[in-house]
Amino acid sequence: MTSFYICSAKNSLHSYMIRHLKSFMLASALAFSMSIFAEDKPNADEGKKIMDANNCWSCHAMDKKIVGPALRGITERRSEEWLIKWIRNNEALRKSGDKDALAIYQEYGGAAMNIFANLSDPDIKNILEYIKTVPKKDDGPKVPVTSVPTETGGDNxxxxxxxxxxxxxxxxxxxxxxxxxxxxxxxxxxxxxxxxxxxxxxxxxxxxxxxxxxxxxxxxxxxxxxxxxxxxxxxxxxxxxxxEIGVQKGYAPKQPIAYSHKLHAGDLKIDCKYCHSTVEYSKQASIPSLNTCMNCHKGVQKRSDATSDDISPEIKKIYAALDYNPEKNGDDAFGPNPNPVRWIRIHNLPDHAYFNHSQHVKVGKLQCQTCHGPIEKMEVVQQWSSLQMGWCIECHRNTGVDVENNNYYKALHEKAKSDIAKNNDKSKYFSPDGRVKVTPAMNGGLECAKCHY
Ligand code: HEC
Ligand code: HEC
Ligand code: HEC
Ligand code: HEC
Ligand code: HEC
Ligand code: HEC
Known part of the structure; x- marks a missing residue:
């Protein structure tokens, strides 16, 4: 009995197959070719491109801590799932209470990484694949600053x-x-x-x-x-x-007072905004007045490891500029003849270009280091990026913005939602793999008038 059933089942399968041989062949050919094309193996080259375009290397190196952790071996330390969540939106992951995310954030003194809402799962897998393949000793594509070029460096x-x-x-x-x-x-x-x-x-x-x-x-x-x-x-x-023309990348003039970002922002971990206090709500980041320095330097008159008891000559310059007499106390310590320090300006766009810090720091949620590099490692500040038009445009094309959790994009978000509801077509706002693809470029970030007076 059983054998009969099997036999007839075989038979019918057989005849079915013969009758539909053609479609079978077609279908299997199709399935085969699809299995080739659909198999999206992570691609290291793609990963490299994505990392370059998103400025990961301004904060990370392969084997060295810069602003963020060294990335070598990251796929062994963390699960892929965690990394995808972290890289796309570390803020959301932290808000969800993830212990690892909170721990590393704390470890890095609350220095936040950017949000990369535009990266899809395959993008991030490509990145991780690339990180796995970077050979040792090659410290990522961009070597972090250790030595600072001389005054005329970069201007040849x-x-x-x-x-x-x-x-x-x-x-x-x-x-x-x-x-x-x-x-x-x-x-x-x-x-x-x-x-x-x-x-x-x-x-x-x-x-x-x-x-x-x-x-x-x-x-x-x-x-x-x-x-x-x-x-x-x-x-x-x-x-x-x-x-080359007009590019001042690497420009690092000697300043009138040997003020060190490495010491203050790095070792002492003073928040950038403590001194560059207008950066979140104004066009300018602003350079602090010497009164800000005096909050500490009335008391701190030399380095803790200084061998002499005298006031440090560099601190004396602050006092001289404010006409301050450290021997006296109270208001009459400040004399009538202050003589402000002339810091040499390092970053300087031509007059016809408009750049606004609050737009980038507050709205775009970018970290200072994305554009200025590892400032907290620099004894002398140097210009890290080219500041050329192509640099602005490149980032506006490639950086994703978090439309959903940002008031500035409320209108755009509403419009997107109603567009999609009306046309049932998501393709303008989502790429085929489902990631949001809203960039500053889509919000007018490539219009000449936005950047030129
Ligand atoms: C503005 C600086 C900055 C940029 C740009 C940046 N990161 Fe980070 N990244 C950090 C900091 C700082 C941390 C440490 C955690 C913290 O403080 O938030 C971190 C942590 C990480 C971690 C977790 C490391 C660990 O040990 O768990 C990964 C992975 C990572 N970044 C990958 C990337 C990738 C990929 C990019 C580019 C798409 C990128 N980062 C761009 C600053 C940055
Ligand atoms: C204690 C005050 C203080 C802190 C904290 C501080 N800065 Fe500065 N910053 C200054 C002063 C003073 C100057 C001008 C002298 C110089 O260029 O070194 C300056 C200059 C700069 C410049 C160059 C400005 C130009 O001329 O183009 C940049 C960029 C900068 N700071 C970024 C940062 C970042 C990013 C941080 C946080 C990681 C930070 N600063 C923290 C005081 C501070
Ligand atoms: C929040 C406190 C704080 C502020 C604000 C601050 N400093 Fe300092 N600064 C220190 C401390 C602490 C030291 C000594 C570090 C050490 O022990 O080595 C120091 C050291 C220095 C030194 C090194 C002196 C030497 O002999 O090498 C200079 C120069 C200096 N600061 C300049 C400035 C200037 C300029 C500003 C304002 C733009 C400023 N500081 C703002 C805390 C501060
Ligand atoms: C999107 C890139 C970008 C980011 C992010 C950014 N900056 Fe700047 N920064 C610039 C450019 C471009 C200039 C030159 C502006 C000009 O010449 O008008 C500049 C100039 C400066 C200057 C000197 C002139 C001024 O505006 O007072 C300081 C200080 C400064 N930045 C500090 C910061 C700090 C602190 C942060 C983080 C809180 C930050 N920047 C984030 C691109 C950036
Ligand atoms: C590292 C990435 C990055 C770089 C570099 C950068 N921007 Fe932006 N820019 C952004 C982001 C993110 C926003 C916020 C999105 C927005 O406002 O639509 C933005 C917004 C702007 C806007 C406002 C657009 C609007 O929404 O109306 C202007 C203007 C602008 N940037 C000018 C510049 C100029 C000029 C430079 C070069 C000197 C520059 N940006 C460099 C990322 C960048
Ligand atoms: C995201 C900001 C941004 C946008 C959008 C933008 N520019 Fe620029 N542009 C700049 C900056 C910054 C500079 C100065 C950079 C430099 O000196 O290399 C510049 C420089 C220029 C220059 C002068 C080049 C020189 O040698 O000084 C011209 C001409 C120019 N832009 C034309 C345009 C035109 C035309 C458009 C529109 C199609 C446009 N820009 C859109 C940021 C922008």
Whole structure:
């Protein structure tokens, strides 16, 4: 009995298969190809791109603590699920009461990481895959500052201009030389007595060429050389203009008082906003007045490890600038002739560009370090980013904003919700894998007038 059933079942399956052989083959081919395409294995190269575009390396390195923890071995320390949640929205994870998230936040003295609402699960898996594959000793794509360049570091414009002038000078020299020998040849053809032929020896630059080139038609040869020199020169000039002109990256002037961010913001962990107090509600971050320093430096007159009992010469400069006499107490310690310190400004956009700190720190919820680098590690502040237009635009295209929990985007959020309800089409606000893709660019962040007066 049983065997009969099996047999007939087999039979019917068989005949069914034969009848539908074609569709079976098609379907299995389809399934096979889908299994190739749909299998989204994490891709390290993609991961690298995503990390670069999101400025992860301004706060992280592979093997070193900078602003955030070293990332090597992170996939062994934490579960993938946790990492996905953390990287996308560490604030939400902390609010959910996650113990690990709270612990690491505390460990880093409440320095918060950015929110990356725009990253999908596959994006983050790609990132983790990349982190797994970065070879040892290669400390991530961007090496954190340890030594600070000198005053003129990063501004090589004068040198480049000089080099260009030297090049032009050499070319003129060659042309003159050529003209001279042509004239000489003509002259000796017409007046052989006065201008005897100076031998038919080839000029030095011809003798240097490989023999194949020496036999070429001189016109073709010079065109050929001009073309090569032209292409190389133009490419260099173009990339020079795009990336170098006006770029002050690395600029780190010596300040009138040897104030150290490493000491104050790093070791002493003074909050950036204690001194740059307007950064959350105004365009300017502002440089603190010396009175802010005096909250501590009336009392702190030298380093704790100072060998002498004298007031530190650097602190004396603060006193001198305020016309403050540390021997006296009370109000009459301040004399009538203050002479403010002139801090040298480091970051400076051209007048035609508009940049607003509160928009980025309060609305965009960005950390200072994303743009300014590991300031709390710098003895002398240096300009970390290029501050070029391309830098602004790149970030506006790639940084996701948390539309849901941000009043500034209320209107956009409402509009998105009603759009989706009306057209039943999410594609404008969500990518196919379901992630929110609202960037500053979508909110007008690429309009010329937003950044230019
Ligand atoms: C503005 C600085 C900053 C940026 C930018 C940043 N992070 Fe972080 N990150 C931190 C800090 C600080 C911590 C430590 C926890 C804390 O204080 O919030 C951290 C923690 C982490 C952790 C957890 C480490 C651990 O040991 O548990 C991971 C993973 C991580 N970041 C990955 C990333 C990735 C990926 C990016 C880019 C998409 C990124 N971070 C961008 C500052 C930053
Ligand atoms: C105790 C006060 C104090 C604290 C805290 C402090 N700063 Fe500063 N900051 C200054 C002073 C004074 C200057 C001007 C002198 C200089 O450039 O070093 C300055 C300069 C800067 C500059 C360069 C301004 C320019 O000229 O372009 C940046 C950027 C900056 N600070 C960022 C930060 C960040 C980020 C933090 C927190 C990690 C921070 N600061 C913490 C006092 C402070
Ligand atoms: C919250 C307290 C606090 C504030 C505000 C503060 N400092 Fe300090 N500063 C200190 C302490 C504490 C030390 C000594 C650290 C040590 O023991 O090595 C110090 C050291 C210094 C030194 C090093 C002196 C030396 O001999 O090397 C300088 C310079 C200095 N501060 C300048 C400033 C300036 C300028 C400001 C204002 C922009 C400022 N500080 C604001 C607490 C403060
Ligand atoms: C989105 C990038 C970005 C972020 C985030 C950012 N800054 Fe800036 N910062 C800039 C740019 C660009 C300038 C130059 C502005 C100009 O020249 O008008 C600047 C200038 C400054 C200056 C000197 C001029 C001024 O505005 O007073 C200080 C100080 C400063 N930033 C501190 C901070 C601090 C502190 C934070 C974090 C609370 C922060 N910045 C966050 C991009 C940023
Ligand atoms: C690290 C990323 C980042 C960099 C670099 C950056 N921005 Fe932004 N920007 C943001 C974010 C996030 C917002 C907030 C989203 C918003 O307001 O729509 C924003 C918003 C703005 C807005 C307001 C747009 C609006 O909503 O009306 C202006 C203007 C702006 N940025 C100018 C600049 C300029 C100028 C620079 C370069 C000097 C710059 N940004 C560099 C991330 C960045
Ligand atoms: C997100 C902000 C932002 C947007 C949007 C923006 N710019 Fe700019 N632009 C800047 C900044 C910052 C600079 C100055 C950077 C520098 O000196 O390299 C600049 C510089 C320029 C310059 C001068 C280049 C130079 O050599 O000084 C021109 C021209 C310019 N922008 C045109 C435009 C036009 C046209 C648009 C619209 C299609 C536009 N910008 C949109 C931020 C922006």
């Amino acid at each position: 414009t004068t040198l480049y201009i000089l080099l260009a002038l030297v090049g032009v000078f050499l070319i003129v020299l060659l042309i003159l030389n050529k003209v001279k020998s042509t004239l000489r040849r003509l002259a000796s053809e017409r007046m052989p007595e006065e201008f005897p032929m100076v031998g038919s020896e080839k000029p030095w630059y011809v003798r240097w060429m490989p023999s194949g080139m020496q036999k070429m038609n001189p016109v073709v040869l010079s065109l050929f050389i001009t073309a090569i020199v032209g292409i190389i020169g133009t490419t260099w000039l173009y990339s020079f203009g795009m990336t």
